[in-house]
Amino acid sequence: MKQSANGSRVIKAPRGTTLQTKGWVQEAALRMLMNNLDPEVAEHPDELIVYGGIGKAARNWESFNRIVETLQQLEENETLLVQSGKPVAVFRTHSDAPRVLLANSNLVPAWATWEKFHELDRKGLIMYGQMTAGSWIYIGSQGIVQGTYETFAECARQHFGGSLRGTITLTAGLGGMGGAQPLAVTMNDGVCIAIEVDPTRIQKRIETKYCDLMVDTIDEAIRLASDAKHAGKALSIGLLGNAAELLPEMIRRGFIPDIVTDQTSAHDPLNGYLPAGMSLEEGKAMRQSDPPQFVALAKASIAVHVRAMLNMQQSGAIAFDYGNNIREVALHEGVANAFDFPGFVPAYIRPQFCEGRGPFRWAALSGDPHDIYKLDEALLREFAHNEPLCKWISLAQERIAFQGLPARICWLGYGDRAKFGKIINDMVASGELSAPIVIGRDHLDAGSVASPNRETEAMKDGSDAIADWPILNALVNTASGASWVSVHHGGGVGMGYSLHAGMVVVADGTPEAAARLERVLTTDPGMGVVRHVDAGYELAAETAEKHGIHVPMMKR
Numbered sequence: 001m002k003q004s005a006n007g008s009r010v011i012k013a014p015r016g017t018t019l020q021t022k023g024w025v026q027e028a029a030l031r032m033l034m035n036n037l038d039p040e041v042a043e044h045p046d047e048l049i050v051y052g053g054i055g056k057a058a059r060n061w062e063s064f065n066r067i068v069e070t071l072q073q074l075e076e077n078e079t080l081l082v083q084s085g086k087p088v089a090v091f092r093t094h095s096d097a098p099r100v101l102l103a104n105s106n107l108v109p110a111w112a113t114w115e116k117f118h119e120l121d122r123k124g125l126i127m128y129g130q131m132t133a134g135s136w137i138y139i140g141s142q143g144i145v146q147g148t149y150e151t152f153a154e155c156a157r158q159h160f161g162g163s164l165r166g167t168i169t170l171t172a173g174l175g176g177m178g179g180a181q182p183l184a185v186t187m188n189d190g191v192c193i194a195i196e197v198d199p200t201r202i203q204k205r206i207e208t209k210y211c212d213l214m215v216d217t218i219d220e221a222i223r224l225a226s227d228a229k230h231a232g233k234a235l236s237i238g239l240l241g242n243a244a245e246l247l248p249e250m251i252r253r254g255f256i257p258d259i260v261t262d263q264t265s266a267h268d269p270l271n272g273y274l275p276a277g278m279s280l281e282e283g284k285a286m287r288q289s290d291p292p293q294f295v296a297l298a299k300a301s302i303a304v305h306v307r308a309m310l311n312m313q314q315s316g317a318i319a320f321d322y323g324n325n326i327r328e329v330a331l332h333e334g335v336a337n338a339f340d341f342p343g344f345v346p347a348y349i350r351p352q353f354c355e356g357r358g359p360f361r362w363a364a365l366s367g368d369p370h371d372i373y374k375l376d377e378a379l380l381r382e383f384a385h386n387e388p389l390c391k392w393i394s395l396a397q398e399r400i401a402f403q404g405l406p407a408r409i410c411w412l413g414y415g416d417r418a419k420f421g422k423i424i425n426d427m428v429a430s431g432e433l434s435a436p437i438v439i440g441r442d443h444l445d446a447g448s449v450a451s452p453n454r455e456t457e458a459m460k461d462g463s464d465a466i467a468d469w470p471i472l473n474a475l476v477n478t479a480s481g482a483s484w485v486s487v488h489h490g491g492g493v494g495m496g497y498s499l500h501a502g503m504v505v506v507a508d509g510t511p512e513a514a515a516r517l518e519r520v521l522t523t524d525p526g527m528g529v530v531r532h533v534d535a536g537y538e539l540a541a542e543t544a545e546k547h548g549i550h551v552p553m554m555k556r
Ligand code: NAD
Pocket: 043, 051, 052, 053, 054, 144, 147, 172, 173, 174, 175, 176, 177, 178, 179, 195, 196, 197, 198, 201, 241, 242, 243, 244, 263, 264, 265, 266, 267, 268, 272, 273, 274, 275, 276, 322, 323, 324, 325, 444, 491, 492, 493
C-alpha cells in the first residue's frame, strides 16, 4: 500500500500468480475489490468512491481492512457475508458455493428514500453500492463504453441512416460512466459536446483517450463542433461549465444539437448534481453545511436542465434519458411533460435483452494485457460470423486504454456466454493465459434488474415495477455456484427506484470451475430471456425456443 501526494492510501490490486489468499476465487475477490479502488479506475478512491455519485466499494476504511484480512484467511469451503460494505459473518458452506455474498443499500420499500438513506449513512449503518462499485466488478469507463457505443449506434440506425457522421450530440457529465459518451460518439463517427463542471473529470477523460479536447466557452465549443460536423469529422469536446446554465444559453443562441442526452448523477441530487451558479468549492461546502437547501437548489436546476432538453427536442433534436432518473426528479419539480422523451432502454436496447445480451466483461488477474489480447484473438476466431462483435473488438483494441487490471467488455448473449466461459477456462488450464480470469457483468443487464425508469421502463405487459426477477437472478446464480453474488437497491436511478443483482464467476482452469461456469453463464443470461418471455416479447420466446430453455408457461 502506497501513500498518494495528499497522504491518502493508494490501493492497487496485486498482479502475477503469487496468492495472498487460500485460493484463486478468494484472490479474485480481493484483487477486484482493490481494483475498484485503483486511482486509475475509481473516481474518488480516497473516500472509497468508485463511480456513480457516491457508489462505494466498502463502508469505510476499517471495513475495507477487515474485508481484506478476512479474504486472506477465507477457506475454500467458507462464505463471507458483506452488509452494505461491512464484513459481518463468515459461515462454513461448501466449495461450490459463492465465497462472498453481498447486500448493499437495501431498505424496506416504504423507507426507501434518499432522506432515510442519508440519515442511516450519517450513522455509519449503510453504504450506497451503486451497481458494480459495491459488488467489486467495476472496470472503469470501459465497462460502459460498449453499451454506450451500442446505444448511439442504434440511435444512428433509427434516425441518421446508420452513422452519426455529420451530427452533433450534446450531453453532460464526464464521470465514471458518463465519461464513455465522447468516445462512444466518435466511435460512431459523430461529434460530441460534453458539458462537465469539474475540470479534473475532463482531464481524466483526455488522459485516458475518451475525450479529444477541453474548452471553456460555449462559442468555442459550438464553433469547433459545427466545423467538425460540416467536415464530417469525428470530434469530442469537453466543455467546462454547468449544464443547467449552458443548455438554456445554447437555446438563446439558437444552437440545437442533433441529439441531446445527459449523464450527470441527477439520480442523487445531494451528491451528484451541482446547482447552477455555484462553484465546485461552494457546492462542497453547502453539501455539508445545509444539505436540504443544496438538494432544493440541485432539483430546481435539474428542472431547468430537463426543460431545456425538452425545448431542444421540440426544435428537432432526438432526446433520450440516459439512465440517471433526471426525468423523475424534474417531474417532481413540476415539469409535467418530463417523460416526453424516452429512456434509452425502451428506445434502443430492449431487443438485446430479449436475447440475454448485455454488458458481459472479464478481467485478467495476472495484470498482463497479453492475456486480454489472447482472449480477443479467441473471440475473433470463435465468433468470426458475428460481424458487429468483431468490429467492436477491433475498435476496442485500437481505442480503449486499460484502467487498472486489463479487462474487456463485450455484449454476449445466451449460449455465447457459456461457450466463451469454457474457452476461457480451457485457456487458463492449458497455460495459454498466465493466470485465472474473472468474469462478470454490470447489474444493468438482461435479467438482473427491476428499474421502471430505466431497464424495465415500458415493459410490454406493464410489469415494470415487479422486482421478483433480480431476486430470482441472485438466488439462481448462488445455487449455480457463482464466485460472488450481490443484491442491491437504488443503483443507477437512486433510492426507491431500482432493485438489482450482480454475479461474478472465476475461471481458474479447474474442472470444478468449468462446471460452475457452464451453470452460471447459462442461468444468468437465461434469466434475461425468461423475464422477457414472461413479459410477452416474441424475440425472447424465439430465443427460448431456439436454445431449448424450459419456460413452463410459454405458449407457442
Ligand atoms: P459520476 O458521479 O462519476 O459523474 C457525474 C458527473 O456529472 C461528475 O463528473 C460531475 O462533476 C458532473 N456534474 C454534476 N453536476 C453537473 C452539472 N450541473 N453540469 C455538468 N456536469 C455536472 O457518475 P457516473 O458514474 O458517470 O454516472 C452518471 C449517471 O449515469 C448516474 O446517474 C448513473 O447512475 C447513470 N448511469 C447510467 C448508465 C447507463 O448505461 N446509461 C450506467 C451506469 C450509470
